[in-house]
Amino acid sequence: MSRSNFVYTSHPARVIFGFGTTRQLPEEVARLGASRALILSTPPQKGQAEQLAALLGGAAAGVFAGAVMHTPVHVSEQAVALASQKRVDAIVAIGGGSTTGLAKAIALRTGLPQVVLPTTYAGSEMTPILGETNEGIKKTQTTPKVLPQVVIYDVEQTMSLPITLSGTSGMNAIAHAVEALYARDSNPVISVLALEAIAALARALPKIAQDPGDRDARFDALHGAWLCGTCLGAVGMALHHKLCHTLGGSFDLPHAETHTIVLPHALAYNAPSIPEVIASLETIFGEEPALALQKLARSVGAPISLAEIGMPADGLDRATEIALTNSYWNPRPLEAGPIRQLMQRAFDGATPWVEGRKTA
Incomplete structure (x- = not known):
């Protein structure tokens, strides 16, 4: 190992890892002091988002199943408008990098806390990085404002990944x-x-x-x-x-x-x-x-x-x-x-x- 000086930056996050950990979602949303969570997904994963809404019960404010690749700005703006309309106080994202990217884009614009449940191996849920696409150009920025507060890794959520x-x-x-x-x-x-x-x-x-x-x-x-x-x-x-x-x-x-x-x-x-x-x-x-x-x-x-x-x-x-x-x-x-x-x-x-x- 090199003996030279170095700088290591860690990022705060609560990580829950294992089998069947999805059932801890209501507890984690409550820990954030939230009672009106908007659940995000891609269109094909709308069913999974609705299952989370059922799990949250009265703490679910609705589902936005419009996440797409590369986080287009216009989609983020639609989701932010819905969050405002429903007086949302937290974001829950289930899916891969597309859904996580949308959650981050909403958090950047609103300051809302995020709970992310990854269903792929993308890894973006652990980064302060957001890449957004506008008019065919993808721009990336790094800011702690987009870091999720909680990441729930449930191996069961990946078992059906093709x-x-x-x-x-x-x-x-x-x-x-x-x-x-x-x-x-x-x-x-x-x-x-x-x-x-x-x-x-x-x-x-x-x-x-x-x-x-x-x-x-x-x-x-x-x-x-x-x-x-x-x-x-x-x-x-x-x-x-x-x-x-x-x-x-x-x-x-x-x-x-x-x-x-x-x-x-x-x-x-x-x-x-x-x-x-x-x-x-x-x-x-x-x-x-x-x-x-x-x-x-x-x-x-x-x-x-x-x-x-x-x-x-x-x-x-x-x-x-x-x-x-x-x-x-x-x-x-x-x-x-x-x-x-x-x-x-x-x-x-x-x-x-x-x-x-x-x-x-």
Whole structure:
């Protein structure tokens, strides 16, 4: 471990983890002093939101089942208007990153407390980060105002998560931890959490792909996702997240799938500048990490090319240009040519290419 000075920032949150923990929701809402909670979900998860409303009884003010990917500003404004109309004093969100993002957007505008029940492995519930999309551009901000007050992790809520979505949301979580290892403000505390999280998910995701009812694997995956989210919430981001936000916000690509596809290529791009990180990841994967991550994606049935998920070939130049707009930190200097090549390989589903190392 490095003996250099470091800064570690922790974020306050009450976390409840285990099997069947959803039943503690009424108690947690009452702990916040709330009596009129608005329950959020995506349209397909409206039934789950209504079940929470029934569990809360008179403490439920209604359901807003309009959460969508990339947190469009106009949807957030609709939800805020409904919260105001119903005189809401708390937000309850059930779902993945889309619903959590909407809860954060409401909290930013209203100051309302949040209780989040994740049903995927997105991890965003543990971060002070909000990404919102307006007129085709996704902008990200970091503020403690969007941190949930309570996160209820119930493994039972993930048992019916489809195999493919389990794989892609798990890969999305791994991306948070991988980038945390080489963030500008990385530190020994987060590095330990990140390596444990990556190892847990790398073990669990192939087991879930083989048997989605494997309760031990589901437990490990959700535990890993929690740690990944904690990593993302404690340190900054670099090239990988910038590329994914560009592709998602500007080309409306699915969030988790985009992270899954880009991760091996972004890691390969940075590999020459982060040898210690690569060595640590090799202890988990036993081979070149960029290759191993793409193999892991294949093993869980996830897409490995941007073309598969709807990226237009004629958008690669524009995506590269957007990704290079506004300077941000990255361990390897940002170069237009190599990044455009990275994008092409991700578009084609080609093997990640690590400068100076054999990856094919």
